[in-house]
Amino acid sequence: VRIDLNADLGESFGAYSIGDDAALMPSITSANIACGAHAGDPTVMRRTVQLARDSGVEIGAHPGFPDLAGFGRRAMMLSPTEIEDLVLYQLAALAGIARAEGAAVHHLKAHGALYTMAAADVSVATAVARAAHGFDPSLIVFGLAGSPTLTAVRDSGLRVAAEGFADRAYAPDGALASRQLPGAVLTDPAQVLERALRMLEHRQVVATDGSVLPLEVDTICIHGDTPGAAALASSLRAGLERAGVQVRPVSA
Amino acid sequence: VRIDLNADLGESFGAYSIGDDAALMPSITSANIACGAHAGDPTVMRRTVQLARDSGVEIGAHPGFPDLAGFGRRAMMLSPTEIEDLVLYQLAALAGIARAEGAAVHHLKAHGALYTMAAADVSVATAVARAAHGFDPSLIVFGLAGSPTLTAVRDSGLRVAAEGFADRAYAPDGALASRQLPGAVLTDPAQVLERALRMLEHRQVVATDGSVLPLEVDTICIHGDTPGAAALASSLRAGLERAGVQVRPVSA
Amino acid sequence: VRIDLNADLGESFGAYSIGDDAALMPSITSANIACGAHAGDPTVMRRTVQLARDSGVEIGAHPGFPDLAGFGRRAMMLSPTEIEDLVLYQLAALAGIARAEGAAVHHLKAHGALYTMAAADVSVATAVARAAHGFDPSLIVFGLAGSPTLTAVRDSGLRVAAEGFADRAYAPDGALASRQLPGAVLTDPAQVLERALRMLEHRQVVATDGSVLPLEVDTICIHGDTPGAAALASSLRAGLERAGVQVRPVSA
Amino acid sequence: VRIDLNADLGESFGAYSIGDDAALMPSITSANIACGAHAGDPTVMRRTVQLARDSGVEIGAHPGFPDLAGFGRRAMMLSPTEIEDLVLYQLAALAGIARAEGAAVHHLKAHGALYTMAAADVSVATAVARAAHGFDPSLIVFGLAGSPTLTAVRDSGLRVAAEGFADRAYAPDGALASRQLPGAVLTDPAQVLERALRMLEHRQVVATDGSVLPLEVDTICIHGDTPGAAALASSLRAGLERAGVQVRPVSA
Numbered sequence A, B, C, D: 001v002r003i004d005l006n007a008d009l010g011e012s013f014g015a016y017s018i019g020d021d022a023a024l025m026p027s028i029t030s031a032n033i034a035c036g037a038h039a040g041d042p043t044v045m046r047r048t049v050q051l052a053r054d055s056g057v058e059i060g061a062h063p064g065f066p067d068l069a070g071f072g073r074r075a076m077m078l079s080p081t082e083i084e085d086l087v088l089y090q091l092a093a094l095a096g097i098a099r100a101e102g103a104a105v106h107h108l109k110a111h112g113a114l115y116t117m118a119a120a121d122v123s124v125a126t127a128v129a130r131a132a133h134g135f136d137p138s139l140i141v142f143g144l145a146g147s148p149t150l151t152a153v154r155d156s157g158l159r160v161a162a163e164g165f166a167d168r169a170y171a172p173d174g175a176l177a178s179r180q181l182p183g184a185v186l187t188d189p190a191q192v193l194e195r196a197l198r199m200l201e202h203r204q205v206v207a208t209d210g211s212v213l214p215l216e217v218d219t220i221c222i223h224g225d226t227p228g229a230a231a232l233a234s235s236l237r238a239g240l241e242r243a244g245v246q247v248r249p250v251s252a
Helices: A021-027 A042-055 A080-100 A112-120 A122-135 A149-155 A189-202 A229-242 B021-027 B042-055 B080-100 B112-120 B122-135 B149-155 B189-202 B229-242 C021-027 C042-055 C080-100 C112-120 C122-135 C149-155 C189-202 C229-242 D021-027 D042-055 D080-100 D112-120 D122-135 D149-155 D189-202 D229-242
Strands: A002-009 A030-034 A058-062 A105-109 A140-144 A159-165 A204-206 A212-214 A219-222 B002-009 B030-034 B058-062 B105-109 B140-144 B159-165 B204-206 B212-214 B219-222 C002-009 C030-034 C058-062 C105-109 C140-144 C159-165 C204-206 C212-214 C219-222 D002-009 D030-034 D058-062 D105-109 D140-144 D159-165 D204-206 D212-214 D219-222
Touching: A002 A021, A002 A042, A002 A058, A002 A229, A021 A042, A021 A229, A030 A042, A030 A105, A042 A058, A042 A080, A042 B080, A058 A080, A080 A105, A080 A122, A080 B042, A080 B080, A080 B122, A112 A122, A112 A140, A112 A149, A122 A140, A122 A149, A122 B080, A140 A149, A149 A159, A189 A204, A189 A229, A219 A229, B002 B021, B002 B042, B002 B058, B002 B229, B021 B042, B021 B229, B030 B042, B030 B105, B042 B058, B042 B080, B058 B080, B080 B105, B080 B122, B112 B122, B112 B140, B112 B149, B122 B140, B122 B149, B140 B149, B149 B159, B189 B204, B189 B229, B219 B229, C002 C021, C002 C042, C002 C058, C002 C229, C021 C042, C021 C229, C030 C042, C030 C105, C042 C058, C042 C080, C042 D080, C058 C080, C080 C105, C080 C122, C080 D042, C080 D080, C080 D122, C112 C122, C112 C140, C112 C149, C122 C140, C122 C149, C122 D080, C140 C149, C149 C159, C189 C204, C189 C229, C219 C229, D002 D021, D002 D042, D002 D058, D002 D229, D021 D042, D021 D229, D030 D042, D030 D105, D042 D058, D042 D080, D058 D080, D080 D105, D080 D122, D112 D122, D112 D140, D112 D149, D122 D140, D122 D149, D140 D149, D149 D159, D189 D204, D189 D229, D219 D229
Parallel strands: A002 A030, A002 A219, A030 A058, A058 A105, A105 A140, A140 A159, A159 A219, B002 B030, B002 B219, B030 B058, B058 B105, B105 B140, B140 B159, B159 B219, C002 C030, C002 C219, C030 C058, C058 C105, C105 C140, C140 C159, C159 C219, D002 D030, D002 D219, D030 D058, D058 D105, D105 D140, D140 D159, D159 D219
Antiparallel strands: A204 A212, B204 B212, C204 C212, D204 D212
């Protein structure tokens, strides 16, 4: 049994700081780095790329809607062309910064509302996929495990990694429960580890109504912007390794 | 005698349109395409890249200060690191869009206040050069002909193209006269052609006080955002070719 | 029979120019001025306020989503609180500029996607109304004639003006036909006048499927951002006055 | 002896949090609230206005350059007209939010680079003053104590409050030492109190070279964005009151 652990990083902006990226790096194998639209700025991106490179962590682009005030979490009704161009722009900007630092982009994971829309709407998913494919067909696209749109991305010729969330509640239909709901974000290390192991060993997750959903995951997301995130990540990785799980990038 | 003709393009933004890029393309050999900071957006960038590619015009990045409201014409006091990262970000974004369109970035020309500051301040010029070199050491950097900072860019290992302005007045110190001053922008085709030919044949330009300045240029800029810009460009190119000048990209 | 004629103005931004506001002013009685979010900047706002004041045209706030790249035409999923605060901010900014120019804000009309959402979703309409009422309960709110949400605005204690569109096609359900559809925007002066007169004299509009919808309007919108907008506006006003319609602000 | 204590607040933005405004309120008498350009957003502004109002703290506008990425600390070369309109816009937006909350704006203090430029350049100072005067001639403008430009503001008919910094080092010419320099920001409570008392009792401050500068202050600024800011503010106020200083708003 093997798994990739990923986190969304580089989400600081100018004088504003979010997340403790340096503390999280040792626990993860893939870093999704914000690209200056929903969060991040060129200097933050560069620093985060350096950090990931020096930590031996795979670098991914983490594009989002151009809505800093909403942190990319508010849906915006863009056309597929606008989404494709916007994702291409952000992906390319990060890839160029990586190149200047002797590194390369290995995967792409959409952020926030764009991620959610891509999981539910095939036109959004294929717009994201077109951007990735046009830039580099060897990129791996991370998407919501169980989402019907993952197939569309795969059909476009890209490698796909199905993503599970060990620290987020699942609705009975397999979507993530809204962050607005109580209990949507889990913070108890034992519970998070147990959910991760159930995903890996039994290919299941328990939804908010108690029903058991099948779930096959290639990568598990660890949130970095909550207090205690680094400790939670560290304990999750240690727990997984104790249980005999190999923690490695999806491309390894 | 040979010369490159360049223009700043792709400066529309969303519903806002500036310049008639399509009309200008046949007259130029290098297109400097705005990169989404002082002007341009991902969709405009892509459309402009397609236009340049289809017209056989070399594609250049045209990065500027992140000040859409000021169109990048207002100086901003950024640190050299901030400038380097900002230019790298914009350059990489454009290069990625070009790559998705089967094209490549061939040069870089800073925009507006960033261009002016780079011509006067070696720390700004070297920050821009570091960004270009880090991304691709084969890029050609366009800079103000006669500016002392061009040497610094050349010393960083990059090829440099000295740029003259046939439609802008020169101050006695070799800087461009401020756009605020009357007569700073020339629109008479005969006068613009005469100035261009004087640059090419006599390596000179006449400054606002009548003094004659030595000026060696590899490329001449044609402004695209003034009414009649396309006709002016077309008449300049025709006039140059009639006079036996070869109009070709700097890298040709 | 009397009617107000309104137009959306002040939508230029920095170096970007949209619409010929000065040419439109003589034809209208209410100017909806963009407030710096979807379009407009402080200097454009001030110039437009001066123009309206000097033309004897009533000044209205025209707040929109904070999406300059999309010109406020792309829906954004903001919470009612975010919408209320955003509208209050924009309204207050315009009102302060008006105050510095010896003028006052008389009405409010939401822009683009915010207008459309307010017409369809009572939670959006009441968020806009709360913003207006909190700032100045004597403001008049312009909203889509026939929209069920106008009642909610009126119930909040504000005066309401029902708006019709003489140059836009109506869907059979009374909504405006999408701008993406062919024929959605009318430009023939005779047709626009005929539709306006039918609204005023028969309280009807013909929808895209030929069905006749009842429509009671207090104000008719004239678009200012299309070529020939000023001539269209002028001919509409002249035609209305020839037909005996009094063209006056809603508050007159 | 009496003094006003002011702090810059409301500088959070969307998901980004800076400063502990609630903890600072009990120690201050004037709150300078960011207005959505260099920091702050409409919802943050409203929350901060409520907090100040409920704490009995005077509300001031804290306008800055439109440079969120630089937190308004990078100089931008705007024209006096652009500065006036930008300040008017931000001031009016905050005043409207205050009005909706049953409060009013009592003073204005420019932020960051705009503050520094206004202290050194009379054209900037008078642009800020024109904005304040045009909106409300009864506003009090806070400016750097000892700055020659304060006179220009006073001459425009506005009341002025001279501001001292007990937690910032002064250059020998009376300007604030750059934040880039070591020791530019003081954090030792005893030292901050001692400097404040010296300002109030002896009308002096000791510059970085040991020279003693005359300094007459109406208000002392407390920074809110440093760790321990609230404790420092609380100990300063307590120390001042122990020494018999009356801590009251400048207008009291």
